[in-house]
Amino acid sequence: MKPPLSQRSGSITPFWAMEVLERARAIERQGARVIHLEVGEPDFPAPPEAVEACRQALARGETGYTDSRGILELREAIADEHARRSGRPVGAERVLVANGTSPALFLALAALLDAGDEVILATPHYAAYPNIVRAAGGVPVPVLTRAERGHRLDPEAVARAVTPRTRAVLLNSPSNPTGAVQPREVVAKLAELGPALISDEIYAGLVYGGAEACSALSLSDGAFVLDGFSKRFAMTGFRVGYVIAPPEALRALQSLAQNLFISASPFSQRAALAALEHGAPAAEEMRRALESRRAQLLDGLRGLGFELPAAPEGAFYLLADARRFDVDSRRLAFRLLEEGHVAVAPGIDFGEAGEGHLRFSYTASPRDIDEALTRLRKLL
Ligand SMILES: Cc1ncc(COP(=O)(O)O)c(C=O)c1O
Incomplete structure (x- = not known):
């Protein structure tokens, strides 16, 4: 029997970046290498002092x-x-x-x-x-x-x-x-x-x-x-x-x-x-690395024909206008994943205003960002 779910729960929309991630994991299980630019999660380790403090707290009970x-x-x-x-x-x-x-x-x-x-x-x-x-x-x-x-x-x-x-x-x-x-x-x-x-x-x-x-x-x-x-x-x-x-x-x-x-x-x-x-030194090291990846990805995406009128100044995302490739961001994101094994977030995740765009997280190594750009160049 179908549980009587609330209208409120029905109004909650899916998070497409997560659906892309889950599909990417399935592709990886078949042996392919996917480049992950879809999730908003730094690819750096937590500060070692934080890990150690956690370990000690557990050991103390x-x-x-x-x-x-x-x-x-x-x-x-x-x-x-x-x-x-x-x-x-x-x-x-x-x-x-x-x-x-x-x-x-x-x-x-x-x-x-x-x-x-x-x-x-x-x-x-x-x-x-x-x-x-x-x-x-x-x-x-x-x-x-x-x-x-x-x-x-x-x-x-x-x-x-x-x-x-x-x-x-x-x-x-x-x-x-x-x-x-x-x-x-x-x-x-x-x-x-x-x-x-x-x-x-x-x-x-x-x-x-x-x-x-x-x-x-x-x-x-x-x-x-x-x-x-x-x-x-x-x-x-x-x-x-x-x-x-x-x-x-x-x-x-x-x-x-x-x-x-x-x-x-x-x-x-x-x-x-x-x-x-x-953790400040580790955080600053990460910020510097992200700053250089931002420049790398921004240049690369502009070179491929994505529109990014202003260079964003913070966080670790680029929301690129992809309408010259496809106006449907979900279709485009899944095509890039299936055919190029590059995972990105469809802009529709971020509201109607994001449709026709793709969000790239620069939380991958410079080598992987290069590889993603090469794959995109072949596809687009
Ligand atoms: C703007 C914004 N707020 C909050 C969060 C969630 O953060 P937390 O992991 O602390 O719950 C995110 C995660 O992506 C975010 O982008």
Whole structure:
């Protein structure tokens, strides 16, 4: 018998990059070598100090629940880091550690939204955003950004999208999938708009060519800032992220966290703390490597005829206009996978505005990026 699934669950769309990855794994099982440019996961190891801290925590028997807000030392270290980054005081009482940035976003939305409340987000957007908004009972309201303008968000367009139901504006700078870094004046205008500003800064630190990503915390104590260890420290599997919120919101976030997730894993939190304390050199080494791969892939894709009007300044993605090859991004991505064994994410994952595009993650070695470009040249 078919279970009576909710309309809400039916509104959650599949993540095509994951479907590409799963098909790529099947092709690999048949013996072919696939080049992976589809997933948003650094191909670097976690900082060794983080791995060691995790090992030691396990050996000490730190295997139980922690405070639902996260272990105090970690919250303090996170607060210190953000105080440094933003140039304003940030106290540990504003930090809640979760099992990743995605759960932290869900907690922030669950604390802010009633059923039917609206959340404005720039599109093309991170694939999960509208789905997380819907899962929290909200309605995503996309505001288009354009490649010709470097995907800079227009605060006037955001203001026009505000209605009496708008509860939050969700910002992601540097952005997945566009790599765009929003200028300080844009973040400042969004912070003044009225609805809560939720700023997902998970790619902070991953900026290139001297770009600077402005933290919402440097402009407003009212913002909800999300960040985590998955990207900058290459620690996706540790599952640690956090939200820094206005102090008045903490109690609501904590109650939600206690009920929904109880706590993040203790040994992962120890690893995260070690990453903050000792991981900066490894993170900087990774950033430098990504910067040079970005130039390599950008030149290579432009040479093949993909349109990339502005060089993205952050994260580790290029969202390339592929309409001269095929207007259907899913069809094109699966053709490149089946015929060329190059895995990329179809742009439709990132909203209607991403259709006709492909997202390339430069989280593969320079040799593999070269090999992918050679294979694409043959196919296209
Ligand atoms: C913009 C953005 N936010 C959040 C996440 C999820 O991060 P985490 O692994 O911390 O849950 C991702 C992962 O791709 C992302 O791109």
